[in-house]
Amino acid sequence: MKKILIAPSLLSADFSRLAEEVRDVENAGCDALHIDVMDGSFVPNITIGPLVVAAVHRVTELPLDVHLMIDTPSRYVAEFRKAGADWITVHVEAEKDIHGVLRMIRESGAKTGLSLRPKTPVETVLPYLPELDMVLVMSVEPGFGGQKFMPDMMEKVKVLRSKFEGLISVDGGITAGNASQVVLAGADLLVAGSSVFGKPDRGAAMRELRDAAQNS
Numbered sequence: 001m002k003k004i005l006i007a008p009s010l011l012s013a014d015f016s017r018l019a020e021e022v023r024d025v026e027n028a029g030c031d032a033l034h035i036d037v038m039d040g041s042f043v044p045n046i047t048i049g050p051l052v053v054a055a056v057h058r059v060t061e062l063p064l065d066v067h068l069m070i071d072t073p074s075r076y077v078a079e080f081r082k083a084g085a086d087w088i089t090v091h092v093e094a095e096k097d098i099h100g101v102l103r104m105i106r107e108s109g110a111k112t113g114l115s116l117r118p119k120t121p122v123e124t125v126l127p128y129l130p131e132l133d134m135v136l137v138m139s140v141e142p143g144f145g146g147q148k149f150m151p152d153m154m155e156k157v158k159v160l161r162s163k164f165e166g167l168i169s170v171d172g173g174i175t176a177g178n179a180s181q182v183v184l185a186g187a188d189l190l191v192a193g194s195s196v197f198g199k200p201d202r203g204a205a206m207r208e209l210r211d212a213a214q215n216s
């Protein structure tokens, strides 16, 4: 049985106590920390910049999985890498030269990720699979935490699983109630915001998710 990775999304953490929040999920045994970067243009919300990523990097050993929901992300790859990003994921809709930005991520020393919005067909990412360490399938419209999971997106995961040996990550609306269908579709990494940071006991929340994922 393959190990399913779980990455809590910092977006749902209490930002007034960021260091404690990060340590809390680290102690709860998560595998990485997902950091949602939004620019108010690619998505309506504005969240985190390199300064905050660097601050988080100073207080944790966890791999930082940085999800760039920004236009022309090539402008910021070097800065996020310098801030401590281990994985850098860009959106296929956000950049003209995807090969170029992936090369830039790879040359920075980070792992490459490519994501797609719910309305974007899975075919758009297929040409880039040989250059990718991870594909991140959005199961909500990017922009906000706490939205409802879109089960139809698991069709994309199945297509990708048949063609891709790298990591398949699913992001948005994941709970202990739907984790097993995500894993059965072929995902390796579950991003979970509200269902971890939204619960008072992060250890219990992580155990619940892990049990649901591993018992698929």
Ligand code: DX5
Residues within 6 Å of the ligand: 009, 011, 012, 034, 036, 067, 140, 141, 142, 143, 144, 145, 146, 147, 171, 172, 173, 174, 191, 192, 193, 194, 195
């Ligand atoms: C949405 C973000 C997600 C989100 C996940 O734009 O990319 O990472 O914060 O949060 P939940 O699990 O609450 O949907």
Ligand code: ZN
Residues within 6 Å of the ligand: 009, 034, 035, 036, 067, 171, 191
């Ligand atoms: Zn995300």
